[in-house]
Amino acid sequence: SQHNLQARRWALSFAALACALRPTAAILFAPLAIPLLSPSFMADCLGIGGLALAGGAVVDRLLYGEWVLVQLRFLLFNLSGRNA
Numbered sequence: 754s755q756h757n758l759q760a761r762r763w764a765l766s767f768a769a770l771a772c773a774l775r776p777t778a779a780i781l782f783a784p785l786a787i788p789l790l791s792p793s794f795m796a797d798c799l800g801i802g803g804l805a806l807a808g809g810a811v812v813d814r815l816l817y818g819e820w821v822l823v824q825l826r827f828l829l830f831n832l833s834g835r836n837a
Contacts, residue, residue: 761789765797769805776824 771778786798806824813821 761794762797762801765801766805769801772802773805773809773824776827 768778768782772782786794806822809824810820810822813823
């Protein structure tokens with residue numbers, strides 16, 4: 754129904770914001786999303802997640818003075834193994 758769709762999009766927006774602020778929040782939200790996997794859910798995830806990443810990139814651009822994707826740097830730093 755329309756109410757469920759709107760509630761789902763609000764929930765995805767808050768999850769995207771949490772993941773943009775703290776990438777490790779994805780560990781919490783990923784298992785919650787597994788039962789909801791469907792093409793329409795994935796489309797909502799891509800759209801809302803893309804907006805969250807773009808918004809974060811714009812904020813980082815304003816603060817750092819250059820284009821920086823903090824989430825990607827976070828991932829690369831943690832995967833590199835040189836983070837002692």
